[in-house]
Amino acid sequence: MLFGEMIAVALQSIRANLFRGFLTMLGIIIGVGSVITMVSLGSGAQRAIDDQIEALGANILSVSTGGFMHRGVSQNLGTLTIEDADAIARDAEAIAAVVPEKSSRQQVKLGNLNQNLQVVGSTPNFQTVNSYKLAAGKMYTLGDGAAKRRVAVVGHGVAAKFDTQIEGLLGETIYINSIAFEVIGILEPVGQVGWRNVDEQIWMPLETAQFRVFGTDELDRISAQVAIGFTADEGIIDLERILRREHKILPGKDNDFNIGDPTQFFNVRAAATNIFAALLAGIASISLIVGGIGIMNIMLVTVTERTREVGIRKALGATRLNILMQFLVEALILCLFGGAIGILLGTGISTAIARFAGWATIVSPTAIMIAFAFSAGVGLFFGIWPARKAANLNPIDALRYE
C-alpha cells in the first residue's frame, strides 16, 4: 500500500518530465539492446560451430602419415598400409569401424570437359561410417574391390562440375587419369565438412585406386570410428598402441604417424568464438554502465528539485527509509522500463541481422533474464546514492529550500 504510493509518485514524477525520462532511459535501452544483440550473435556463431562438429561425425578419428615438420622438412615420415588398418580393425577395442583411404587430386574427364577433383580410394564402409546417403544408383562392394573393378561413386556436386544433372551422370563413363570408370552411384549433398568439400569428391574401391590409379599399396589416411561406450581419447590410446606395435617403434621414439581428432579443430574455433562473444558482450555492458551513470545524474537532479517535497513528506511522518525507497523505486522504474524496451530493441536487431545479413543469431531467454537483472542492478546501484542523499536531508533545511 505504501509501496503502491511509491510507484504512483515515481510514475507521476517521470510523467511530469517525460522527455527527460526518455533520454535517461535511452542509455539503458541502448545498453540492454546491445548486450542482447551481441550475446545473440555470439550464441548464433556458437551454434553454427556446434552444427559443423555434428556434421563431421563427432566420433571419427583420423590417422595420417607423417611425423613432424622440422625446418620445412618432414621428419620421421612413415607409411600406413592396409595391414595397419586390418590390425586396428582386429585389435582395437575402442574402435568400431576402420576406413582406409588413399586419395589425391586427379584430372577427371567427362565428354570434352576436364576437372581437377579429389579422388578417394576407400573401402565401401566409408559411406555407412560417415552416414552419407545415396541419391541415385548403388554403392560399390568389397567384391568390386577384390576384382579391382573400374567403378566410381561420386559426390552430389560432381554433376554440376560437368554441366549435367545427376540423372545424366549415372551410368556414364568418366576418365580418371585417362582410365575409364563407370559412375554407379551418386551421393546426396553433404556440404563442407571441415576443410574438405565432400560433394566434389569421387570414390572408388581402395584396391582399384591403389593398383590402377595411384600405383602404390600405401594409404594416406585411416579413419577410425570410436565404438559406442568409448571416448575419443580411449580410441586415440588404442590406435597409438597398435600402430606403434605394427610400425615397431621403440619406446622413447616419436610416432611416425599422426592421430587427429577432427573436432579439436572446431573446439579451438569454438573457444575463439566464445572469447569473441564475451568481448562483444563486455563492450556492450560498458554502455549499460554509462546508461546507469545517466540515471544517477538525473536522479541527483530530481532529488535537488524535490528537496522541498522531501521536507514536506518528512514533516508529515515519512521516515528516512520511506524517502530512500521512494527515490530508489523511481530509479528502478526508469531502469526496468528502459530494460524492457532494450530487450525488445535487441531482439528486433538480432532478428533483423539474422534475416538481412544471414548471420545466425539466437536470442536466448537466459540472455534476456540476465540483461533484465543487470538493468535492475544498475538501477539499484546508481539509484542508491541519490536516494540516500534525499533520505538524509534534514527536514527543516529541506522545508526551507528554495
Add this chain to the structure above:
Amino acid sequence: MEATALNPDMAQAADGVIVTRELRRRYQMGDTIINALDGVSLQIQPGEYVAIMGPSGSGKSTLMNVIGCLDSPDDGEYWLNDKLVSNLKDHELARIRNQEIGFVFQTFNLLQRATALHNVEVPLIYSGISRKERQRRALEALEQVSLSERKHHQPSELSGGQRQRVAVARALVTRPSILLADEPTGNLDSQTADEIMALFDQLHRAGNTIILVTHDAKIGEHAERVLRMLDGQIESDTRNVPRQ
C-alpha cells in the same frame, strides 16, 4: 497572570501535553555561535491555545521546530505526552511527527502535483492506513474545513485561503495531540487571514491543542496564552482576557 515556569524536580510528574526543561539549541553562523534556544522551560496543557511571539531571531521558530520534532535540542529535555522525545532516533521522530503533530506552514507546503484530497491523505499513507479508510478520513477532514467540494483540485487551482485550509485539514487528519502553526496567515490577505483564524478558534473550541507562532499581535490576540521570546529565552508568559 500565572507563571508556568517549571520546577525542574517536577518535570516527569508534571502534567501537560508538552513539558520542556532547559532546552538549548545552538547554531554556528560563520564564526559566531547563535543561541537560538537558551534554556527554555515551559509546560502546555491539553486544549490550550498558545501563541509564541517575538521579533525575528528571537528563537520562536526554533522552539516550534523542536516542539514539532523537526529539530532536536542540543541540551535539555522535551516530554511529549509523558514521553521523552529529545533524544529519539529518526524513525521514532518520524512516527511522532506523523501521529502526534499536525503542521500548518506559512507557505502551505502542499504537494503541487497532487489533488487536495491526496494532499490530506499523505500523513495517513505514512501511518499505513488502507486506501479506503484513508480517503474516507481525508474527505472528513476536508469537510471540517468546508472544502470537500474542491477535493479534486490541485493547489495551483485553489486560492491562498483554500490552500491553507487544505493544509489545516492535512494537519488534522491524523487527530494529532497538538496543532503547530508557523505564521499561518503570513501569506494571506487580511480578510482570508480572518477566515483562517476563525477556523483555528473553532478548532480550539472543539478541544484541539494549538500552538501558533506569529509576530503579528492581532493574530496573537486569538490565543488564550502568549509566550513572548527574546534572545532564545521566554521573556514573558501571559494570559489574554477571554474574548467575547
